[in-house]
Every structure is written in structure tokens, then in C-alpha cells.
Amino acid sequence: MIPIHHGTPQAVDARVREDFVEHLCLVNEDFFHEKRALLEENDALAVENVALRKEAEQYRAAEEAQIALRQKMEQERDALSAHVASGKATVANMLEVHMENLSEWESEKVKEAAEWVAEPPAKSLARRDLAKQAEALETLYNDSLGHGGDGMVRCGIMLDRAIELREEATEVCDENSHTEN
Incomplete structure (x- = not known):
């Protein structure tokens, strides 16, 4: 500029x-x-x-x-x-x-087959699921036996529950046979 x-x-x-x-x-x-x-x-x-x-x-x-x-x-x-x-x-x-x-043996097996025929699928599924739960608890019980005596009470409780579940699974089947007759 x-x-x-x-x-x-x-x-x-x-x-x-x-x-x-x-x-x-x-x-x-x-x-x-x-x-x-x-x-x-x-x-x-x-x-x-x-x-x-x-x-x-x-x-x-x-x-x-x-x-x-x-x-x-x-x-x-x-x-x-x-x-x-x-x-x-x-x-x-x-x-x-x-x-x-x-x-007589064949007749008993035929009765079991008749119960199966009459059983609704939901009952079969419930029985299978309860049996699987029982199997899992039994496996847990058997696995925990190797961990010493501290867990023996818990192991007994688990085994008792597995037995209850198996009985419940059997009852599901028995209930079905009674309700169908």
C-alpha cells in the first residue's frame, strides 16, 4: 500500500x-x-x-x-x-x-403299550424332563462323592431330590393311566 x-x-x-x-x-x-x-x-x-x-x-x-x-x-x-x-x-x-x-408277560407289555398309546405327548415330555433332571442330580451326586465328607449332607439331599424326581416322573405316567381309564 x-x-x-x-x-x-x-x-x-x-x-x-x-x-x-x-x-x-x-x-x-x-x-x-x-x-x-x-x-x-x-x-x-x-x-x-x-x-x-x-x-x-x-x-x-x-x-x-x-x-x-x-x-x-x-x-x-x-x-x-x-x-x-x-x-x-x-x-x-x-x-x-x-x-x-x-x-401273561406279553399281556403286561401290551398293557404298557396301551398306556403309551393313551398318553398325551405333554405327559411323555414331562416324564422325560423329570428323568433327565434326576439323572443330572445323580451325576452331580456321584461327582461330589470324591470331594471328601464336607459335602456328604448336601450329597444326600441331592440324591433324595433325584429319587423324588424319578418318582414324580413315574407318577406322571401313572396319573395318565388312571385319568384315561
Whole structure:
């Protein structure tokens, strides 16, 4: 710039213009920093968006897999149900036709088969579950015997509970035979 005396109107205008240009440069620099911050934030949001889309795709794939598994299980359940129904019908037919020609042992086995035919699936499932619990407790009992005498009282309690569960499983079967008769 050409040196101008500071008291003249041109000097005042030049100073105002310089101050204004300096102000504009500062504002421009602030806008540039804000723009950079917004671009960085936009990039971070884009990365997060990609991650969320991947996660949503994983959830969708997992849901599809779960639906397919449920459909497969339903098909297997239906097939097993049809198979059991066929077996029960065959056993029931055999019971009606051949009962009079059986020995005492065979007659007892046929009665057991008749109880099975009459038993609803929920009872069989309950009996199986109780038997599995009893087996687990017996295994726990046998495993804990090797740990010294400190746990003998607890071991006895576990064995008693296993016996109770086995009896309960048997009662489930017996209840079914009494309710069906």
C-alpha cells in the first residue's frame, strides 16, 4: 500500500477497508474451520451409517435364519407327530386284534403299550424332563462323592431330590393311566 497520512479521509477509508478485509478474512477462516468440522462430522456419520446398515443386514440375516430354523422344526415336529400317530394307531389295532392269544408277560407289555398309546405327548415330555433332571442330580451326586465328607449332607439331599424326581416322573405316567381309564 502507498503510505497515506492517517488524518485524511482517504486514509480513514483505507483503514476501514483494511479492517473490513481483515474481518472478512477472519470470518472466512472461521467458516473454513466450521466447514472442516462439519465435513469431519459428516464423514463420521457416514462411517456410522455404514456400520448401522451392516448391523441391520446382520439382524435381517439372523431373523431369516431363525425363521428358516423355526419352519424346519415345525416340519420335523409335524412329521414326528404323524409318525407317532401312525405308530399309536398300529399299536391300538394290534391290541384289539391279538389280546386274547398273549401270555401273561406279553399281556403286561401290551398293557404298557396301551398306556403309551393313551398318553398325551405333554405327559411323555414331562416324564422325560423329570428323568433327565434326576439323572443330572445323580451325576452331580456321584461327582461330589470324591470331594471328601464336607459335602456328604448336601450329597444326600441331592440324591433324595433325584429319587423324588424319578418318582414324580413315574407318577406322571401313572396319573395318565388312571385319568384315561
